[in-house]
Amino acid sequence: MKKQTLIYNGKSKQIFATESQNFVIMTYKDDETAYFGVKKSVIPNKGMLNSKISSLIFQYLERNGIHTHYVEQLDNNEQLCRRATTLPLEFIARNVIAGSLSRRLDIEEGTVPEQPIYEICLKSDALRDPMINGYHVVALGLAKEETLTQILKIMQQINSLLTELLKKSHIDLIDFKVEFGFDSEGNLMLIDEISPDTARFWDSESHEHLDRDLFSRDLGDVEIAYKEVLSRLENVLQNG
Ligand code: C5P
Numbered sequence: 001m002k003k004q005t006l007i008y009n010g011k012s013k014q015i016f017a018t019e020s021q022n023f024v025i026m027t028y029k030d031d032e033t034a035y036f037g038v039k040k041s042v043i044p045n046k047g048m049l050n051s052k053i054s055s056l057i058f059q060y061l062e063r064n065g066i067h068t069h070y071v072e073q074l075d076n077n078e079q080l081c082r083r084a085t086t087l088p089l090e091f092i093a094r095n096v097i098a099g100s101l102s103r104r105l106d107i108e109e110g111t112v113p114e115q116p117i118y119e120i121c122l123k124s125d126a127l128r129d130p131m132i133n134g135y136h137v138v139a140l141g142l143a144k145e146e147t148l149t150q151i152l153k154i155m156q157q158i159n160s161l162l163t164e165l166l167k168k169s170h171i172d173l174i175d176f177k178v179e180f181g182f183d184s185e186g187n188l189m190l191i192d193e194i195s196p197d198t199a200r201f202w203d204s205e206s207h208e209h210l211d212r213d214l215f216s217r218d219l220g221d222v223e224i225a226y227k228e229v230l231s232r233l234e235n236v237l238q239n240g
Pocket of ligand 1: 090092098099100101129175176177197198199200212
């Protein structure tokens with residue numbers, strides 16, 4: 001399938017229409033941003049690395065019963081995906097307190113809560129993705145209650161599956177963000193990406209960041225860390 005018109009141009013990805021109504025091509029950019037685009041840079045090979053990492057993770061989730069938009073990796077930084085009707089929401093799972101939650105509630109980063117925490121945010125750069133709750137979602141018509149219930153169940157499954165996969169790669173899954181949409185038959189599916197740009201990955205032994213915080217907090221070389229994540233995942237998923 002070939003790229004046709006550009007239908008979405010985001011901070012880190014572009015989405016192109018294809019000759020089929022039901023499929024799109026998603027292209028990962030090398031552009032890196034933090035703090036809602038206030039800090040910007042270009043990281044060589046980041047698009048390719050995130051595309052490959054997210055491909056491996058989406059294929060693993062599909063094999064384990066999670067319906068996703070992923071069809072196949074095309075070029076190095078391109079994927080063929082099912083076209084989605086998207087929900088204007090972002091869902092975050094947190095296994096360890098970090099980032100905005102640490103700041104907002106003044107809890108030391110690295111604190112382990114008694115159970116995972118699930119958050120919902122309205123997807124809006126202009127409003128800085130404000131956190132909302134399930135009542136807002138249903139009352140404002142952003143998603144049906146049954147959809148929300150289904151999503152929270154899938155989030156828990158994804159969290160368990162990813163935690164287990166990453167553990168084998170000696171990575172602790174601190175938190176991650178996911179998005180959902182509906183396929184052409186109206187089935188709920190996981191969309192977007194799961195990569196070190198959208199999740200916090202800490203090395204299990206050293207607790208060093210292997211994620212976008214390296215860029216946002218000037219902690220080290222993003223390309224080297226993302227390459228390390230890809231090679232650890234390839235080792236676990238492709239070499240048993
Ligand atoms: O910044 P915060 O601590 O709320 O982020 C929680 C998790 O969600 C992190 O893994 C972050 O990379 C991800 N996230 C994201 N896109 C956003 C907000 C958060 O990928 N717009």
